[in-house]
Amino acid sequence: MSKKEKDFVKEITSREEDYSQWYVDVILKTEMVDYAPVKGCMVIRPYGYTLWENMQSRLDKRIKDTGHKNAYFPLFIPESLLQKEADHVEGFAPEVAWVTQGGSEKLTERLVVRPTSETIICSMYAKWIQSYRDLPVLINQWCNVVRWEKTTRPFLRTSEFLWQEGHTAHRTEEEAQEETLKMLEVYRDFVENDLAIPVIRGRKTEREKFAGALKTYTIEALMGDGRALQAGTSHNLGQHFAKVFDITFLDQDDQLKYVWQSSWGVSTRLIGAIIMVHGDDRGLRLPPVVAPVQVIVVPIMPKKTREQVLPKAREIMDRYRDKIRMEIDERDYSPGWKFNEWEMKGVPLRMEIGPKDLEKGHVVLVRRDTGEKIFVKEEDLGETLESLLAQIQDNMFQQALDFRNENTRYCDNYQEFKNIMEEKRGLIKTGWCGGDECEERIKDESKATIRCIPLGEEGKGEGHCICCGQEARETVYFSRAY
């Protein structure tokens, strides 16, 4: 057994023993990612990147189906542009990378490597938008962004990451708000249906909103260790940027007006969410809709039957390959070792084909989500594979939803609140007076932040504030968060 083979078979740290180490073990050993020789940066390896490509293509379709088009804006933002919007620069300036030299020449104006693109995009919109006929502008961009982070963790928080950022401009306040919530709903639909991760839609507090936004909306997910993760945000920018970048249009009534804007984004962070929501002590469990490999074929072939088994296994794979992402593992390792590896890599279904199966005219399927073993006649395979993948997807969502429900508590006693946050974590739903002081005190004392004020009735104030005891203006979700 080679060194590499031994490394693979070696157990990964259990989640209970050390959740952070489990996470690192899983992402490195499954070759999702590797550390780069640049502080805080990651290399997304083919297995991780293929997952991202599958996610991208599903989300990109939704973004286009809602009328948006993709474009590309420059990586570099002149310092003077970043500084135009006061809150924005305050929020981002401390964490940007600065380009100060080009070739052998020292730059007269420093350039920021984009941490987000509102400023550079607004400078173009000011040029492109003249009349109400030019509205709405509905543009999205897939790109890399850089935020100089002190503490990093692959996918969750890295100095460079990949994302999409939508930037829209509208004629009225109502349209901008409608767009903001529409894209939040697109994210919910994508994350719940394709990534099998249940989320809570809500609004961020003033303290937690995007630097420069009027209102920030979020989808929040609960990870396997009871901490929350902000999985995507959609901002109503109001006219903040329009005013400083002078984005005006001549309306039908011949008045010159400022546009109303939104921006929204999700990133490779979602890969971290998939890992932490679905993973178990054996490794990854990937939702079939986006899994790089949906079915792994492992031929069981002692030397003497190799010539019968292998062609059959290939033939079966070729039959379904157009519709299902299948791969065959023909490497010279033992079946048991391959089972372990593909389980660790989170492939939803394993197909075993051995000489005995050939005789009986069936194959063996093993589900990653339940471990269940299923014998399927070859002629029923096409239908069974598709329906099993759909079942696995549903089941993974249900398991994640059950976990979240078990770990969501209503609590109206502050001491109890702090105990839960220390011991069990999870989400706590409770009343909040709406005051900045209580929000800050709770964070200091429990490390929990307000994840969101849920949309609709659910977010209405009831009872009293968990911290100061005054009348609750809102009902909110608290959690420790990534």
Next chain:
Amino acid sequence: MSKKEKDFVKEITSREEDYSQWYVDVILKTEMVDYAPVKGCMVIRPYGYTLWENMQSRLDKRIKDTGHKNAYFPLFIPESLLQKEADHVEGFAPEVAWVTQGGSEKLTERLVVRPTSETIICSMYAKWIQSYRDLPVLINQWCNVVRWEKTTRPFLRTSEFLWQEGHTAHRTEEEAQEETLKMLEVYRDFVENDLAIPVIRGRKTEREKFAGALKTYTIEALMGDGRALQAGTSHNLGQHFAKVFDITFLDQDDQLKYVWQSSWGVSTRLIGAIIMVHGDDRGLRLPPVVAPVQVIVVPIMPKKTREQVLPKAREIMDRYRDKIRMEIDERDYSPGWKFNEWEMKGVPLRMEIGPKDLEKGHVVLVRRDTGEKIFVKEEDLGETLESLLAQIQDNMFQQALDFRNENTRYCDNYQEFKNIMEEKRGLIKTGWCGGDECEERIKDESKATIRCIPLGEEGKGEGHCICCGQEARETVYFSRAY
């Protein structure tokens, strides 16, 4: 007529009058691109970016079909990594952007914004590759790169551009060479069949090869003004990088060996090639295979027939929309103005539907490549559209090939050579002694460079060197180039 409308209708500069201005007029007025508020950078607007997405998806499929997988490596490269390969650093250091500060902290080691990723990728390959069983490594990356250019022109030469870069590692020299030529052929196939641009495949001279490569291969195309453009390159890196980055593997014979490598890339520069090969005095002409809009539907509807024409036009579009990229122009402009605009935007086919056409049960199609007007019965439309788009694609390739053939001259007299380069430009095929001095003198005196030594028999030396008159070691193509 609004200001915007007038701007659109205004003629673009003719190619004969000023080719550079024609290029700028076309790309700005068709909203392919805009200048960014950062020196030398461009904004790729939705119309240009959709073209790039279509190109990407066609090329990406070919890259995957030849066994490669996509991955993502960091944007930043530590200075020490860039400096490892002597030729490489000499070639790239003068034209990179330097990050010297992160947040409020001055960096202890400067970071380069990647001009290309050989160095950072090799540092990872050294870690990933241990055994012959790990080979070949076949990875591609789609990303942005930065080269600090003094003179820039959108798509052709900008400080930031988008591209793909493939990086492979192999067990033997032969395999690396085979890969290098295989990818060159993938590029030829893509550029000729999808972009309708004929190319010459060849090898670069020592002087023109990639910094750090053993051999560089290229595909060269001839633009509408008689200048050549390097449209894609594929490098056999030999063991240059393997040795400085210590990328070794234990071979089957138990010997520790260095890998053999290749790298290859094409960029958004190809968009510039499409514009300059196919464009005419009326604007863009886009090859149907990659055109963002393949068929534009222009309903001709005086007010009183609007209610009959528009639903019919929409119905026809919806019928073919799954297979053909169709859009309908329902804006409140005159048909003539719309015809101009969509011609300028290079849409391959225009479909006119008016009240008289409805009566006769036909529609009018107008080809962008020939201006031909075709009346088609509604029931024949599906078949006709597909076959016309294929004919246009073929015709555009043939037109470009004819133009290149007309502008490719054999010449063995140096004075005549210089005259042609001054007056007619185009490609000149001639003998070359293989000497650096002649290559340099010709460049100084005629501004023409050796575009490539064509592959196979064609590149064999015959007759004498155009410059020194000594025996020709190679037959080469010269041209002034972008």
